[in-house]
Amino acid sequence: MDVPRTVTAALADRPVDGATCLEAGAGVGKTTAGLLADGADRVYAITNDAEHARTVRERVGRDHADRVAVLDADLVATPLDTDSVEIVTAHGLCNVLPPATLDEVLEELTRIAAPGCHLVVDDYEPLPEDAAMRDLFAVENAARELADGRPALTFYPATTLRRLLGGHGWEFDRERTLLDPVPWTANHVAAHANAARASARPLPDALGDPLLAEIDRLVTAIDEESTGTMYSLAFRLPG
């Protein structure tokens, strides 16, 4: 699979070659592919989404069966040993974690990380107030809150994550901008609209119907939009 340049840029200054790595929140395996391309000795790709786990196994795991272990597990309680990995990546992970869960996940990642471990966190700054995509995310969050009692997305400023990770004992190393602006393509708009619809449909009609109508309106109005920034933060555990 093609390794996105965001991933390549985020890993470029990390000692991936020969390292034992963990991709936290594996998605479709983009960072796992990047870690393998950079010579990782072993990659644990963890996701709590069974479909994503299957995708990563099919796309990346099949060709590198001896170097990849795809784990269908909750990131707040992984089966990995304490102090067992040398590089941890969280590419686009934090924004899908509500604050309380984020803190639990960071606690678990810190437990797994060996002394001297590198941590790479790539995520989005909150979108500008005039961004149309911000309206779509707001509707996606409203639908998800009504359906499950939790937001779908939380965009943490880089400064917030730096302070939070500092509290978990990680030393800040560097920040770089991965995307400026962020291209939210028609594919992204459609994917977020579908996620919002999935939350809105089971709601009582009086709640769900206006949300579904607003989602349809926004999809037509936005089409695609380039806005906001994506950042990469790198940290190191003392040791």
Next chain:
Amino acid sequence: METRPLGETGHDSTVMTFGTIALNWLEQEGANQMVELVLDHGVNHFDVAPTYGDAELKLGPKLRQYRDDIFLGCKTQERGYEGTKRKMEASLDRLGVDTIDLYQVHGLEYEEELDRITADDGALEAMREAKADGVIDHIGLTSHGNPQLILDAIDRIDDLETLMFPLNPVVAGKDDEDHDYQAVLDRANEEGIGTLVIKAFAKGPWPSTDDLPERDRPYANWYEPVDTPEETRERFDFAASQDVTTVVNAGDPKLVAMILDAASRYDGMDEAAQRSLVESARHDDSPVPEQLHH
């Protein structure tokens, strides 16, 4: 307009090269005006070929008027010695000049062609003779073909001085060997070979002829080009910031003024903005619709 060394030729080319195929779709008066416009913007590197309709003939008058200001590239699709000599003479005749600054093997596609041009009676032999006689100054090669073939050509042609090949955000986002023009660029720079980028403004293939008959296409290009000032500038900035020598304009004359403007205003492009273009193209092209993130 910014200039950069064209490899080790000793010539500094402007960051935009005028692809004179655009003249093919203009009457002579319009062609003259376009050359004036291009020169007004400071462009000093022109590229032509006998296969660009009557572009050689239409370039001729203004080329002769400003011969000393123009670094002239021409090409041939001939692969053998005799054919190359003949085509070179025909081009000189049609252009109405005595010398060509850069003569290029045009559109190398197959390994057999590489064997043919490097053979004793091949195209390169004719070019070397012409170079020794002072008819041409430099030897180059152009290809839309497999990057590995171009790398082989670099290995096998010791006196290769320039390469022309495709590069744009769509190509840059693909990791497979068939699109690895980055490897070509890296190797060319290692070897001191000048680099000319084509297809910088390609958005994608045209819709099928069922949806859009060829006669109804709004541009003469064989691909659908980007055609807004913003996209054009982004594409120019992306291509020019890839450590290349120069970027060739899209072929349709309606697009040339916009590209000239972008080239005149070129001031670099930071890496985050470059990645945004690659990511945008990658997702548009992706067969995987479920991706929420970049």
